[in-house]
Amino acid sequence: MEYSGYIGSGAPWRDLPECFGPYTTFYNRFTRWQRAGVWNCIFGAISNYQNADVQMIGSSIIRIHQHAACIKHNETNCTERSRGGLTTKIHAVVNRNDLHHRLALANEQPHDSFIAIELMSSLRIKDMFLADKTFDSDAIRTFASKRGAWANISPRNNRKSLICFSPLLYRRRNHVECFFYRIKQGRPIATRYEKPKVKFLAIIKLAAIRLWLRDYESTPYLNGAYRVRLK
Numbered sequence: 001m002e003y004s005g006y007i008g009s010g011a012p013w014r015d016l017p018e019c020f021g022p023y024t025t026f027y028n029r030f031t032r033w034q035r036a037g038v039w040n041c042i043f044g045a046i047s048n049y050q051n052a053d054v055q056m057i058g059s060s061i062i063r064i065h066q067h068a069a070c071i072k073h074n075e076t077n078c079t080e081r082s083r084g085g086l087t088t089k090i091h092a093v094v095n096r097n098d099l100h101h102r103l104a105l106a107n108e109q110p111h112d113s114f115i116a117i118e119l120m121s122s123l124r125i126k127d128m129f130l131a132d133k134t135f136d137s138d139a140i141r142t143f144a145s146k147r148g149a150w151a152n153i154s155p156r157n158n159r160k161s162l163i164c165f166s167p168l169l170y171r172r173r174n175h176v177e178c179f180f181y182r183i184k185q186g187r188p189i190a191t192r193y194e195k196p197k198v199k200f201l202a203i204i205k206l207a208a209i210r211l212w213l214r215d216y217e218s219t220p221y222l223n224g225a226y227r228v229r230l231k
Contacts, residue, residue: 034202058176098178100208113137123149130173
């Protein structure tokens with residue numbers, strides 16, 4: 001049984017309280033729901049419900065615990081060896097409320113701009129896309145313009161051509177940093193304990209779902225159509 005745990009403490013599965021029942025039942029149910037796409041369905045229903053006219057993208061590096069280290073399958077599990085040991089990287093697109101809109105995992109080898117185009121699939125006309133100079137590439141700007149959106153990306157120091165950039169609007173990009181701060185409060189996310197990529201991503205999505213429900217639990221979203229939509 002792999003070393004992981006419930007979202008708050010990061011304890012091993014076999015250390016779950018007895019009130020939850022046998023830890024094997026809890027773990028097997030989590031795995032079945034992950035394979036059946038339950039977490040993806042809930043994640044997609046919640047993120048698509050919010051009208052994210054302003055989106056921010058960013059990435060954060062996660063340290064990998066020794067129990068999750070698997071040298072043989074590093075590439076497929078999105079792990080990469082760096083100076084501090086094995087790490088993995090979380091890419092996230094969030095809205096102005098510090099809540100997720102898209103999530104992805106990758107190792108440190110691919111450039112962030114390649115992952116960004118995949119995560120920008122939800123851009124629409126008149127949407128605004130905020131990113132730091134790491135994502136300053138002509139491919140991203142061209143993709144956003146074809147979607148009818150505006151990519152307000154901080155230009156690199158070596159960029160020769162002039163671009164339209166608003167430092168005032170760029171200040172909102174800190175929402176993606178706030179998202180990583182909130183989601184890393186869960187120990188299983190601040191440190192990766194799961195070997196398979198799909199299970200670690202499922203834990204991240206489960207934590208992100210909790211953030212949504214926590215922010216809207218006292219609002220009409222959970223009292224009407226929003227609850228029906230999740231069903």
